Amino acid sequence: MRPLVAHIDLDALRHNYRLACHCAPQSRSVAVIKADAYGHGALMCARALEADVPAFAVASIEEALSLRSGGITKPIILLEGIFSADELALVDQHGFWVSVHSEWQVAALLAFSPRQPIPVWLKVDSGMHRLGFSPEEAPAVWQRLVNAPQVTALHLMSHFATADAREGSYFNQQMAILKKLAELLNAPLCLANSPATLAWPTAHGDWNRPGIMLYGSDPLEDANAITQQLRPVMSLRSEIIALRELAVGEQVGYGGRWRAERPSTIAVVAAGYGDGYDRHAVDGTPVLVNGKRCAIAGKVSMDMLTIDVTEIPDAAIGSEVVLWGASRGGEVLSVDEVAQYCDTISYTLLTGVLPRVPRRYQGLCV
Numbered sequence: 378m379r380p381l382v383a384h385i386d387l388d389a390l391r392h393n394y395r396l397a398c399h400c401a402p403q404s405r406s407v408a409v410i411k412a413d414a415y416g417h418g419a420l421m422c423a424r425a426l427e428a429d430v431p432a433f434a435v436a437s438i439e440e441a442l443s444l445r446s447g448g449i450t451k452p453i454i455l456l457e458g459i460f461s462a463d464e465l466a467l468v469d470q471h472g473f474w475v476s477v478h479s480e481w482q483v484a485a486l487l488a489f490s491p492r493q494p495i496p497v498w499l500k501v502d503s504g505m506h507r508l509g510f511s512p513e514e515a516p517a518v519w520q521r522l523v524n525a526p527q528v529t530a531l532h533l534m535s536h537f538a539t540a541d542a543r544e545g546s547y548f549n550q551q552m553a554i555l556k557k558l559a560e561l562l563n564a565p566l567c568l569a570n571s572p573a574t575l576a577w578p579t580a581h582g583d584w585n586r587p588g589i590m591l592y593g594s595d596p597l598e599d600a601n602a603i604t605q606q607l608r609p610v611m612s613l614r615s616e617i618i619a620l621r622e623l624a625v626g627e628q629v630g631y632g633g634r635w636r637a638e639r640p641s642t643i644a645v646v647a648a649g650y651g652d653g654y655d656r657h658a659v660d661g662t663p664v665l666v667n668g669k670r671c672a673i674a675g676k677v678s679m680d681m682l683t684i685d686v687t688e689i690p691d692a693a694i695g696s697e698v699v700l701w702g703a704s705r706g707g708e709v710l711s712v713d714e715v716a717q718y719c720d721t722i723s724y725t726l727l728t729g730v731l732p733r734v735p736r737r738y739q740g741l742c743v
Contacts, residue, residue, distance in 0.1 A: 380616035381648045383730055384702070385417050387425040388740035389593060389608035394426055396606055397587035400574050404581045407454065407567075409588035410444075411436040416727040417592055417611055418736050420447040425740065427451055434586060438464050438473070445471050454498065456586075457508070458482050465489045476500050476534055478508040483518060487525050494529035497522055498567055501558065503535040503551040512554050519562050532583065533564040540572040540580070543598045552579060572596045575603050594723040595713055609709060611727060612702025613654075613734075616695050617666070619645040620686075629683050630675025635660050643674060644686045646698045651679040653729040654700060655719040658682075662718035665699035666692050668708040701726065 397406050408430045414422035423433055423444050432452040435441050437460070441453045454474040459465060462485035468475055469491040477483050478500040486495070499519055502509030510518050515533075522528045535555055539547045552568075559566055566582030571590035573580040576597055589596050593609035621643040629635045629643055644666065650656040654677060662673040666689050674685040686692035697705060701712040712723045719726070 379647055380614075380618075381652055381734055382614055383416075383734050383736045384612040384614060385421065385736050385738045386608070386610050386612070386703075386740055387421070387738055389610045390417070390422055390425055390591060391429065391740070392608050393591045393593055393610070394429060394587070396603065397571075397574055397585065397590060398429075400603060401569065401578070401581040401585050404569070404583060404585045405431045406574070406585045406587055407432045407434045408591060409434045409456075409586050410591075411440060411456065411588075412728045413440075415589060415592050415724065416730045418738070420444060420449070421736070421738050421741075422591075423447070423449045423451075432474070432584075434588075438467055441471065441473050442467065452496070454496075458500075459485065462489070465491070465495075468495060469493075474498065474530075477518075477522075478510065480518075483521065486527055487521065489527060491527055494527060496530035496532075497528045498532045498534040499564075500534045500536075501555070503537075503554045504547065505536045505538045505551075507536070509535065512558055515558060516562060519564065531564070532567050533559055533562065534567045537568070537570060537573055537577075537580070540570060540577055541596045541598055545577075548573075548577065548580075552577075570596075576601060589724055592727060593712075594727070595711075596723075609702045609712065611712070611730070612704075613648070613700040613730065614702070614704075615646050615648045615698045615700065617644040617686075617692060617698060618647050618681075618694065620692070620694065621645070628675075631678065632676060635675040635683075635685075639687070641674075641685055641687045642692065644684050644692055644696075644698075646682050646684060646700075647680070648682055648698070648700055649678045649680045651731070652734050653726075653731040654682065655721060655726060655729070657719045657721065658715075659718055662715060663710055665697075665704050665708055665710050667696050668699075668704045668706040670710075 410419045458476045474496040476498040500509040567584035569580040569585040595604040623637040623641045675683045
């Protein structure tokens with residue numbers, strides 16, 4: 378069988394979730410498992426976390442229904458709310474929580490007759506300028522929802538644009554808007570994403586929403602003592618399938634982007650952009666071979682990539698190659714570092730691992 382496998386460490390997932398809770402002991406932490414748990418497998422991750430979490434968060438009702446059909450019984454919040462009014466029947470049937478960010482959603486909710494009141498999070502646009510009511514609109518919408526028999530457990534929700542940045546002026550601007558609004562409405566809050574959970578205690582509310590940090594990626598521009606405790610959940614591992622000896626001046630791969638400046642040993646690895654590995658990876662992008670660092674040499678192909686193993690004398694057919702995550706020997710290559718070489722972020726690498734790459738889980742609950 379093809380050796381490329383995404384190994385998913387569920388013990389690391391639980392560790393990272395508990396670290397999020399440790400950051401904000403006065404808050405309840407939703408586990409965000411949208412986008413198939415950021416590429417890790419939503420149902421398996423939910424099963425691993427269900428004993429610890431008070432609720433899960435997803436992007437759509439399809440994701441929520443998949444969890445319910447897999448046996449997940451904890452509350453699930455739809456972070457983008459409903460996409461059509463007829464979804465409310467499913468919300469009611471399965472006990473989902475909803476966010477509302479637009480007038481049509483509020484109108485649909487208030488025209489619906491649920492079997493029991495629905496927990497609702499009112500989304501406010503405090504400066505992200507994606508979804509949400511303006512701070513000026515929010516009080517009137519809040520009062521309509523507070524007085525509605527269809528609604529229970531109403532919270533105020535927003536999202537930060539720059540909580541990952543070292544410079545905090547825009548974060549503080551958003552936070553000031555939200556504090557003022559929360560005081561006016563006497564509203565419980567759900568504000569903190571992963572970076573705010575890790576670095577901005579002032580944003581810790583009744584609920585937090587850790588996402589990418591659960592999977593071991595550091596979302597901050599500057600690592601801190603807490604992010605250094607995160608453990609990688611996905612380790613994308615393959616093997617060397619061929620070796621080539623090159624003379625000075627010989628080139629590798631499409632377009633001959635990489636040329637040997639010395640007698641070189643090139644290894645071919647079973648992994649490529651057809652698996653979701655980023656084609657934008659430049660020469661020098663790090664990988665681990667037998668736990669030792671080396672680098673990509675040449676453009677990534679659909680099913681293969683090439684690496685320079687000249688300085689790894691024990692590299693051989695079948696040698697372990699770690700594209701990110703932990704080696705079997707415990708050496709770690711951060712997905713955040715790989716993302717920098719690809720001019721992207723860890724989110725895109727993790728969610729981009731395609732279905733043909735099998736996920737193998739360790740740390741399953743018995």
